Amino acid sequence: MTTAxxxxxxxxxxxxRGSLYGPFVxxxxxxxxxxxxxxxxxxxxxxxxxxxxxxxxxxxxxARAWDQPVEWAIHAPIAAEAGIRPDVIDxxxxxxxxxxxxxxxxxxxxxxxxxxRDKRVSDASYAAALSQFGEHGVTDLTGLNGYYALLAMVMxxxxxxxxxxxxxxxx
Numbered sequence: 536m537t538t539a540x541x542x543x544x545x546x547x548x549x550x551x552r553g554s555l556y557g558p559f560v561x562x563x564x565x566x567x568x569x570x571x572x573x574x575x576x577x578x579x580x581x582x583x584x585x586x587x588x589x590x591x592x593x594x595x596x597x598a599r600a601w602d603q604p605v606e607w608a609i610h611a612p613i614a615a616e617a618g619i620r621p622d623v624i625d626x627x628x629x630x631x632x633x634x635x636x637x638x639x640x641x642x643x644x645x646x647x648x649x650x651x652r653d654k655r656v657s658d659a660s661y662a663a664a665l666s667q668f669g670e671h672g673v674t675d676l677t678g679l680n681g682y683y684a685l686l687a688m689v690m691x692x693x694x695x696x697x698x699x700x701x702x703x704x705x706x
Contacts, residue, residue: 539566547573551581557605558686561693572685579679584672588617589643593679595619595627596644600651601687604697604705611702628705642667643676650680 536544543566544555550573555563562569583590591614598606611624623640626633636644642663649656656664664673689695697704 536563537566542566543570543573546570550577552577556698557609557695558689561689561695572682575678576682576686579675579682583679584675585639585643585668585679588614588619589639589676590679591617592619592623592640592643593647593676594683595624596647597651597680597683598687599627599630599705600648601684601691602705603683603687603690605690605695606683606687607705608697608700608702612700615702624702628703638663639667646673646676647680650677651684 540563544559544563547555547559547569552559552573559569559573562572580590580594581587585593591610594606594610595614597603598610607628611628614624615621619640620633620635623633623636632648633644642660645660646656646664649660661673664676668676
C-alpha cells in the first residue's frame with residue numbers, strides 16, 4: 536500500500552468500525568475518496584439526527600433498492616438489534632411494503648422507497664418526514680440514502696462478496 540492508503544486504512548481501523556471491511560476495501564484504491572466517505576459514513580451511521588434504529592431502516596431500504604448483499608448482511612442484524620421487527624426486515628428483503636410500522640418508521644420507509652425508486656420524494660412523504668424529524672433529520676435521512684447508495688455502487692462494481700451473517704441473504 537502507498538503511504539496515503541496506509542493512513543486511510545488506519546483511520547478506518549482506529550475509528551468506530553474497528554477494521555477495514557466491505558466498501559472500504561475497494562475504496563482504498565482512492566484513499567482520499569475513502570477518507571472523505573468514511574468520515575461522512577461515521578457521522579451518518581453513528582450520530583445521525585434520526586438515531587440508529589431509523590438509520591438502520593433507511594440503510595436496509597437502500598441496500599434492497601441496490602440489491603446489495605454486503606450492506607444487507609451487515610445491517611440486517613444491526614437493524615434487528617436496534618429494534619426493527621423481523622417481519623419488517625423480511626418484508627423489505629422480499630420487496631413487500633411492511634405493515635404495522637410506527638409513524639416514524641413509516642415516514643422513513645416511504646421517504647427512502649420513493650427516493651430510491653422515483654429519484655424524488657412526494658410532497659406527502661416529505662411532509663411526513665419533516666413532521667417527524669425536522670429539517671435536520673430530513674437532511675440526514677437524504678444523506679443516508681445517498682451515502683449507502685454510493686457504497687452499494689462501489690461494492691456492486693467491485694463484486695464484493697457478502698460476509699457471513701446471521702441474516703438470510705437477499706432473495
